[in-house]
Amino acid sequence: MRTLTTTEDLAQFCQMAQGKPYVTIDTEFLRERTYYSKLCLIQMALPGGSSENAVLIDPLVGEMSLEPLYDLFRDTSIVKVFHAARQDLEIFFIEAGVFPDPLFDTQVAAMVCGFGEQVGYETLVRKITKQGLDKSSRFTDWSRRPLSDAQKNYALADVTHLRQIYEFLATRLDESDRGHWVEEELQTLTNPATYTVKPSEAWRRVKTRTNSPKFLSIVKELAMFREQFSQSRNIPRNRVFKDDALVELASTKPSSLNDLSRSRLLLREARKGEIAEGILKAVELGLSCPPEDMPQMEKRDDRQQVNPALADLLRVLLKAKTESSGVAPKLIATASELDALASGKRDVVALSGWRHEVFGEDALRLCDGKVALAANGSSIKIVQL
Template sequence: MKTLTTTDALAQFCTEAREHDYVTIDTEFLRERTYYSKLCLIQLAMPGDTDDNAVLVDPLAEGLSLEPLYELFRDTSVVKVFHAARQDLEIFFVQAGVFPDPLFDTQVAAMVCGFGEQVGYETLVRRIAKATVDKTSRFTDWSRRPLTDAQKTYALADVTHLRKIYEFLSAQLVKTNRTHWVQEEIGILTHADTYIIQPQNAWKRVKTRTAAPKFLAIMRELARFREAFAQERNIPRNRVFKDDALVELASTKPRSHGDLGKSRLLLREARRGDIADGILKAIADGVNCPAEDAPKVSRKDDKQQVNPALADLLRVLLKAKTETSGVAPKLIATASDLDAMASGQRDVAALSGWRHEVFGEDALRLCNGEIALAAKGANVTIVPI
């Protein structure tokens, strides 16, 4: 097993990789103690049936630059193949502002090809590559050096089996004329907005049943402070304070350090110092927020507007479409998509792009009363009205 620890060695590998149609890529990282992922290992493999043209890259090696890899990412003549690429892409985007182009994600492709929702790498290795993956090193500390032989073997398998998986899935996509479906999904994965979290929008990630504008204003300011604080110090946002504490603070509106000490859910470290000061200022800003500037819950999220009978019919239609197309249901439409459509909304993902071909066109016809659904044996059929 080759481990590259110098820029020259990495550059040589990347030069050789450019002679091929694709290269498979994976990473190992840690994120438990940081806001941003700490890149600990990169695995790369060129086409082939052996481990001879697969390598490990140690990004923690002193003096090693990843620029040769980024140049490979920019080379549009070579497909960069990942499995479940989102977290890998976030690392490279945050560190270097670069996305692999073109990109192929085998998890997305597998969902399109009928392997189910968010199918795991081990499942694809077993079903397509007819091999197994040793999972014993999955939860090890990848930042510790030296890496063990078991760690290296596990890491390398993440890109060597990926070659057969890619070749099989890409051929299936061509055969079924669904390559453009995967490309649409990858367009989302390679969009900067997917990975940029603006502190002022962080409140939208916090779950709450309260829609009062004043409460939401306080929650917005607390979430804004927490996100900015975590980003600046590169610590997990839950290390500042957790979501349940945020909701509690927005409800109780403490005004002093003494009030913070009465919180049931706030971490001890957050009751003093910079975090406590930031919390009190955020609450004050939320309390003093003018009514016209307070966030409001969109009426499109109001479940009371949903036509429950129509929502049920859309679910039946979706099930019928997934059975005939073989595409994972959640990849076509989520439960919230169906409820949104049943409440009259039309600006939903399920009604655009390749999803419109598979489901959206008939879903709109169903909503408009132009078709009905009928049971025919074990199948559901569409009946024009």
């Protein structure tokens, strides 16, 4: 197996990809000890069954530039194939501000083709290629060198089987004319906003039981400080302080180092130095926030009164549509979207794009009393009223 360690070797392999219809790509990375993922290995394979068409790219050895790979990403004549691409794309976007174009995600395509929700790579290998995967290297520390042959073979399998999986799913999509469904789903993956973390919005991820604006003001300032500190030091958020400690701090409102020392949940390292100073400043800013600028939890629309009978009918309709289309239910509509429809809301994803074609149109007709549902043996049919 070939391992590329120089920019020249990478450029040569990317040149080999020119004129090919697609290339399969995967990455190995670590994130346990950093805020941003640390790229440790890239696997790529060109069409065909030859092992010479698959390589490992080691960015941790020497001074390799990944620009030849990014040029390949920009080449719109070659499809870049990933499985469950979100974390891979985040790495490349953070590193170089580039997305593969065009992109094909076999996990998304498999959901559209009836393989279930968030189907794993191992499942697709087993069902499509009729082969198994060696799991012995699953928990490898990919930052350590040298890599063993077993680890290299494990990594390469993530792109070699992907060739057959892609060709199978692409054919299935062409036959069913559902390629545009996948393209709609991939728009989120190639949207920079998906990977842009705004420190000022970090508080929304913190679960609290109190909706007091003053309390939330402190939560917001603490979460913003933690996010900024984590990003600047490239360390995980919970290495600064965890969510439960953040909520405790917002409740106790410490104003001195002595107050911080009484915290039950705050890490010892956070009770002194820059983190302690940042905490005290954040609490101060939260307490002094003008009432008009205090954050508010999103309020439930009082007008949203869910019709439980209609919600149940929508679930029956969704199940019927799932069975007839072969598409995973949660990919079409979530439970909260069904409840929203049953309460009269119409600004839900299930009513747009390909989902409108598969489910949304009939869902609206059901809500408006224009159709009914009837049992037809073991299936459900729609009856025009």
